[in-house]
Every structure is written in structure tokens, then in C-alpha cells.
Amino acid sequence: MEGSTQCVVAGGGPAGIMLGLLLARAGVQVTVLEKHADFLRDFRGDTVHASTVRLMDELGLGEDFRALPQSRLGNFRLPVAGGGSVVLADFGLLKEPYNYVAMVPQWDLLNFLVAAAGQEPTFTLRMNTEVTDLLRDSSGAVTGVAYRSRDPLTGSPLESGELRASLTVACDGRGSVLRQRAGLAPHEYPDPQGLPPDRLSGREGPGSPAQGRRSGGLPGQGGAAEAGSR
Template identity: 80%
Template sequence: MDRPESTTCVIAGGGPAGVMLGLLLARAGVEVTVLEKHADFLRDFRGDTVHASTIRLLDELGLGEGFRALPQSKLSNFRLPVGGDETVVLADFGLLKPPYNYVAMVPQWDLLKFLVAAARQEPAFTLRMNTEATALLHDDGGKVTGVAYRTRDPETGETTGSGELSAELTVACDGRSSALREQAGLVPHEFPVPFDTWWFRLPRRDEEHEQLASIVPRFAGSDVLLSLARKDYYQIAYIAEKGTDPQLRREGVESFRARVTRLRPDLADRVSEISSMDDLHFLDVKLNRLKEWHRPGLLLLGDAAHAMSPAGGVGINLAVQDAVAAAARIAIPLLAGALTDADLASVRRRRWLPTVLLQTMQLLLHKVIFGPAVTGQRAGAPGPLVFAARHIPRFQKVPALLIAFGPLPEHAPAFARRQPG
């Protein structure tokens, strides 16, 4: 094994939380190294909805103009069917104050490359691709002092080396199956989830393009289909009762195409694009959270601290908010070499309420919409929700605010703000 290297902060995982935290800390002057196990960011069906809280943050960082130049489509509202072709608006982002009155659909790889390009303008920032944090390092007192890592060949995926990287702080942003969380002996509390999701894509026709799009789930029997309009294709989620993946794969691709056609007859002319069941990206949906987000020398953020359901598409934005709150609380102590457990605990304390509230919202959506739908009990929205959406003035603004900004939205710390350009 090579001689240990050192940095001030090592971040395991180059997703939205990890890259955003790296950018913010580097702008404060903290030496930070982000380790990303993959060779690039090109992976389909990751969280691609960029909400108003994140767009506003990018404006505060002086990155808003560049972000808006990225390929993207805009979502204006979320609707639910109420019978026949009729729908009711549940969340209307158009009721929010411009310029934060929409949700941007941006491929996550484009967003991450954009943030990395900004971070690389800072001398204190380093990103190491093809490098996976595999274990925590500890001192004799049990404090985390960095990570062991291995590197891989980007072409073959074979291990090419290993080493150790010592750091004053290690941040685990390595996802909902976090290896570093397991190493630390932290076990999240799991909430029951009634459904799983199968993601795939189908092409969009030229005449189907629109400047502002809606999300409207489709229901048929115990099947649900949700489509997101991207630049030249539909990103589609098939939703069914948890545990049915083996059954779907036994039935085969022709049966699956028929399910899609039943839910979306207008897509019947292109379901042949699903060539096999291997074209489906299966997501075992989880909803969980840790009670504690830190150990001495270690902090967990994003999905590593709280896995989110796809309901509402809030996961990526909650992770970014975690990163902002963390940077605001740890950057100065890290610069001074005086980071304490109290500083780390303050991050969880700040982000606990928003996490609990958003997960409670997701549990409610599971209970009143998705759970009854995938078990065949009820398709569509419950009556009281439909009544409120139809008859209570500006009701649609409440869920729009909750989804777009979330509870307790964060602002960029002063040390990270820049003028555009």
C-alpha cells in the first residue's frame, strides 16, 4: 500500500451532495478532495429534477446563468386524474414568485459536470474519478481520520491500486447503500414502502414538445405510469406493488409493453423501443433515516443519512440543502483546525426537521395515492384532496412551495457567493 496522503476534508461520493459540499468548502479555502468511484457521471435515471431551492442557490453562487444554459425542460405543475380525461392540479409551480416558478428537468450528469467545472476554478478543490472509498481509518481513540481507497481502470473496471487518504473530516455522501455508514456501525430506521419503480425511456415526437410540461400519473388496475418530458424523450416510471420484479421478468417484455400501452395508448407506436427487460432500471424504493448523522471525524449527508422515495422528486434537492447547511457550519472550524463533534451535530440538528417533514409528506403520498393504486383499492386522488384542489383558492400553492423549496430552505453562505460571469 502506498504511503498515506492527506487533505483537510475527504468526501466519499461525487453525487449532488458531495460535489456541492466540495464546491462550497473549496470557495471557503478548505482543502477538499472528492472521491468518485465511477469514470464519469453518465448514469441514467438518477434524480434529475432541480427545484427552486437549488436554482436560487445557484443564483446566489453566481452560477445561475450557466445553469439555465444547460439542456433542460420545465415542469409547471403536478396533476392527478379524477376520471376520464379530467385532471386536477395538485401542485401549481406557476403560482410561485418568478423566476423560481418551475421545476427544471436537467440530466444529473450535466448538472454534476457543471458544478465540477465551477469547483475546479478553486485551487483547494480536487476530484478523483475511478476512486472508491472502501473503509474508514481510525486513530487509537476511535476517531475517523480518513479513508482507505482503491482505484480502477476506467475501461476494464479492474482494480489498479489502493491507498489511504487521511483527513481532519470524512464526509460520507456515498448513497443509500453507504459502505462508510455500515463501517461506522450506523443503521437507519426503515419505513414501509408499498411500491417499487422501473425506469425506462421512450422517444418523443417533434410535435409533442412543449415549453412547459405537467406531470400526470396514469392508473389502470394496479399499475401506475408516470412520465417526465425530457428534451427528446420521455423518462418513464412504471410503478407497481413492492416485490413484483420477479413476476414482471417472468412474464417478459411483450407483457410489459402491453402494460405500458394500457396505461398510455398514445405510446403504443413506440413501445417496441423496449427491446428486453434489461432496458428497465429497477429501483427498490426505500425510505429511511439515521437518528445520528455523525461520529467523531465523520459526517453523513444526503441518501447516506436519509434515503428518499421518488414521490415528489425531492431527494436531490434535500441532499443539496444538506450540503449547504453543512458547509455553513463546518468550513470556518475546518480552516481553523478546530472542528468539534458539536459542529458536526449542528448539521443534523439544522436538517432534521426538513428531513422529517418531507419524509412525512412522502409517507402520506404513499398512503393516500400510491399504496391504494398499486394494490388495486383506488386509482387517482382521494375525494377530500380533489375537493381541496378544486374549491380552496390557491390550495395548489401549498404543495408547490413544499416541493419547490422544502421546509427551511438554505441560502449560500457569504464565503461562497460570487457575482455572475
């Protein structure tokens, strides 16, 4: 099966859906391809930072965004040896109303953005559609993507196809298929803190500080880390 669009975006995560929304708002015909059947999965982070909250307001989505189930982080503390703690980030120092980090389940955020993008006639989201390769012309220029759709119930392949586009954007995550097919090698930077990604919980409600706990030494000296609400 073949088709065409002005822009194809591989990956329906926050970056892909937000890009699709912005392009559609600008009148660009955009198609987002997402390999899963829904957004009900565990994600690395559910934080929405102040700059993103401001963007929601600029897009006219702020009021509805604040109505989503969420809590707010007012600061982030890290315990120190010998007792006590140090404030690593005090979001309350920022100007209102952007003086917090919102904790929003990512599936709620994605469904919210999809609903907003769906109001635009040039936006299309195709679930159960996994991008498998890049398409190129005789000169080697990228002209779109190859994809494989799957049955939403069984996960078995249904069909393979091609979607041609003037612009192809890879938003398909850390293990990006399109990045590999394009021969792009990301530059990795060492983490000076040595902290693995973890989840912050803001279930205590608005203004709750985030409490980080570390065992096995100070930051940068190894050991395990936890993060949660205080």
C-alpha cells in the same frame, strides 16, 4: 499510497459535488472520491427544484445553469377515477423566477458543478476511486478513508491507498459503504402513496405539466405507477 486533506467526501453525486464546491469556495481543502470513470449513467431523478435554482443564482452560477439543456415543469397532475385530473403541485404559484422545476440530465448537472468547483484551487476530484473503509485512530475516532483506484478502461484494480482527513463525509448513496462501516442504521419511513421511484419527462418544453398515471387503484391502494410529461 497515503495522502491527506482537510475534508474527504466519499461519492461524486449531486450532494458530494455540491458540498465540495461549497467547501472549496470557503477555502477548505476538499477531495471528492468517485468510484466511476464518468457521470454517464442512468439516475433515479433529473429534477432540479426551485430552491436549488435559487442556490445557483446565489453562487453566481444561475446564468450558466439556465444555459444547460433543460425543460421546465409548471405543475404536476394526477388522473382520478371517472376521468379528469387533480393538480397535486402548481409550481406556477411560486414567485418568479423560481416558479418551476427544471428537468436537467444529471450527468450534465454534475459536469457543470465539477467545472465550477474546478475553478477553486482547494478542490480535488478523483474519479475511478472507490472508498472501501474508514480509518480510525487508537481512540476510535474517524481519521479518513481507505480507497481502491481502478483502471478507467478495464475496471481492474490499480492500487489501494489511504487518505487522511480532519472531516470525513459519506455521500456514497443508499448503499453507503461508510455508513455501514460506521455502524449507522438509517431509519426507514413507509411511503403512504406506495409509489415506486420513477422518471418524469419534461421534453415538451417550458411550462409543461407533469402527468402521473396510476393503475390498480387510488394512491395508497397498491398498483403500478408511471410518470411522464403531458
